[in-house]
Amino acid sequence: MKKIAIFGVGLIGGSLALCFKGKPGITVVGHSIRESSAAKYLERGVVDHATTSMREAAEGADFIFLCVPVGNLAPYVRELSSMNLKPGCIVTDVGSTKASVAESAREVRLEGATFIGGHPMAGKEQSGVEAASIYLFENAFYVITPDTDVPQQEVDKLIDLLKYTKAHIIQADPEKHDQIVGAISHLPHIIAVALVNQIRHYSNEDELYCVLAAGGFRDITRIASSDPVVWRDILVDNRNVLLNLLKDWNEGTSSFIRMLEEKDAEGIEEAFKEAGQFRNQLPERRKGMIHSIYECYVDVPDHPGIIGRVATELGNSAINLSNIQIIESREDVPGVLRLSFRTQEDLDRAVAKLEQIGYSVHF
Ligand SMILES: NC(=O)c1ccc[n+]([C@@H]2O[C@H](COP(=O)([O-])OP(=O)(O)OC[C@H]3O[C@@H](n4cnc5c(N)ncnc54)[C@H](O)[C@@H]3O)[C@@H](O)[C@H]2O)c1
Numbered sequence: 001m002k003k004i005a006i007f008g009v010g011l012i013g014g015s016l017a018l019c020f021k022g023k024p025g026i027t028v029v030g031h032s033i034r035e036s037s038a039a040k041y042l043e044r045g046v047v048d049h050a051t052t053s054m055r056e057a058a059e060g061a062d063f064i065f066l067c068v069p070v071g072n073l074a075p076y077v078r079e080l081s082s083m084n085l086k087p088g089c090i091v092t093d094v095g096s097t098k099a100s101v102a103e104s105a106r107e108v109r110l111e112g113a114t115f116i117g118g119h120p121m122a123g124k125e126q127s128g129v130e131a132a133s134i135y136l137f138e139n140a141f142y143v144i145t146p147d148t149d150v151p152q153q154e155v156d157k158l159i160d161l162l163k164y165t166k167a168h169i170i171q172a173d174p175e176k177h178d179q180i181v182g183a184i185s186h187l188p189h190i191i192a193v194a195l196v197n198q199i200r201h202y203s204n205e206d207e208l209y210c211v212l213a214a215g216g217f218r219d220i221t222r223i224a225s226s227d228p229v230v231w232r233d234i235l236v237d238n239r240n241v242l243l244n245l246l247k248d249w250n251e252g253t254s255s256f257i258r259m260l261e262e263k264d265a266e267g268i269e270e271a272f273k274e275a276g277q278f279r280n281q282l283p284e285r286r287k288g289m290i291h292s293i294y295e296c297y298v299d300v301p302d303h304p305g306i307i308g309r310v311a312t313e314l315g316n317s318a319i320n321l322s323n324i325q326i327i328e329s330r331e332d333v334p335g336v337l338r339l340s341f342r343t344q345e346d347l348d349r350a351v352a353k354l355e356q357i358g359y360s361v362h363f
Pocket residue numbers: 007008009010011012013032033037067068069070072094095096097119120121122123124125126127128129227230234
C-alpha cells in the first residue's frame with residue numbers, strides 16, 4: 001500500500017484526496033489541527049483515515065502533500081525535517097507561491113526524503129473540504145518546481161501519482177512561477193477586491209449600486225469572494241513581485257485617466273481592440289484559462305420548469321451535465337442558461353441536441 005498524507009484537507013487538499021482515494025494500492029490519510037475537522041474529513045468520505053497527530057500522518061508516508069495556507073508551509077516543512085520520514089518519501093505542497101517554500105525546504109534537511117514544490121492552476125472562490133471536487137484539476141495545468149539537483153526518478157514518481165488528477169503537469173523555476181502567477185492570478189485578485197470595496201463604499205450612500213450590478217461586475221469580481229486567510233498569505237509572500245506589477249497597473253489606469261481627460265476616443269477604442277484581440281486568441285475551453293469547463297449558453301423562454309426540461313432532454317440522450325445555472329432571469333425577458341460539461345464530446349452532443357429541438361445555443 002502507498003500511503004499519501006494530506007495536511008490541510010480543504011478545497012485543494014480535499015480535491016487531491018478525492019483524486020487519490022480508492023485508487024489501487026493507495027491509502028489516503030488526512031491531517032487537521034482540529035479534531036472536529038478530522039472527523040468531518042472521515043464523515044464526508046474524503047480520506048481513508050484522519051488524525052490530528054502530525055507524526056502519525058507523516059509516519060511511513062510515501063507522499064506528503066502540504067495543502068495549508070502559504071504562511072504555514074515553512075513551519076510544516078521545518079516540523080517534518082525533525083521526523084523520521086520514510087526513505088524515498090516525496091514531500092510536496094500546493095501553495096500558490098513557490099519561491100519561499102522551496103527556500104525553506106533547502107534550508108532544512110528532509111532526511112532521506114525529497115521536496116518538490118507544486119501548484120495546481122485550478123481553484124475556485126469557495127474554500128474548505130465542502131468545496132472539494134474530484135474534477136477540480138481535470139485539464140488544468142499543474143506546475144511542479146523541482147530544484148535542479150532533484151533526481152529525475154523522484155520527479156517521475158510525483159508525476160506518476162499526479163496522473164490521477166488528470167491535470168497537465170509542467171515544470172518551472174520557482175521564481176519564474178511567482179512572477180507569472182503573480183501577474184495572471186494574484187494581481188487579478190487584488191484588482192477584484194479593490195474594485196468591490198470601491199463599489200461597497202459607494203453603495204453605502206445609495207443601494208442602487210448593488211441593485212444594478214450585473215454581468216460585467218459579476219464577471220470581474222467573482223474571485224473577490226476568495227478565502228481571506230489564504231489570500232492574505234499569498235499576497236504577503238509574493239509582495240515584491242506584486243509591488244512591481246501594481247506599478248505597471250497604475251500606469252495602465254493613469255493612461256486611461258489621460259485618455260479620458262483628453263477625450264482621446266481613438267486611444268480608448270484602440271485599448272479595447274488590443275485587449276480583445278489578445279484575449280480572444282487565448283486558448284479557450286481549457287480549465288485555468290478563460291473557460292473553467294466545457295460550457296455553452298442557451299437562450300430559454302422564461303417559463304417555470306425550463307431548467308428541468310433542458311436537463312431532461314439532455315438526460316434522455318445520455319449527455320452528462322456537470323452544472324446548470326440561470327444567468328439571466330427577469331419577468332419580461334427571456335433567460336439564459338449556462339450549461340457546463342466535463343468533456344468536449346458531451347458539450348458537442350448537447351449543442352447538437354439542443355439546436356435540433358429548437359434552442360439557440362451560443363458560447
Ligand atoms: N483556492 C485556490 O483557488 C487555490 C488554488 C491552488 C492552490 N491553492 C493553495 O492551496 C492551499 C490551500 O488553499 P485552499 O484553497 O485549499 O484553502 P482551504 O481554506 O480550503 O484549505 C486550507 C486547509 O488548511 C487548514 N489550515 C488553515 N489554517 C491552518 C493553520 N494555521 N494550520 C494548519 N492548518 C491550517 C484548513 O483547516 C484547511 O483544511 C494554499 O496554500 C493556497 O495558496 C489555492
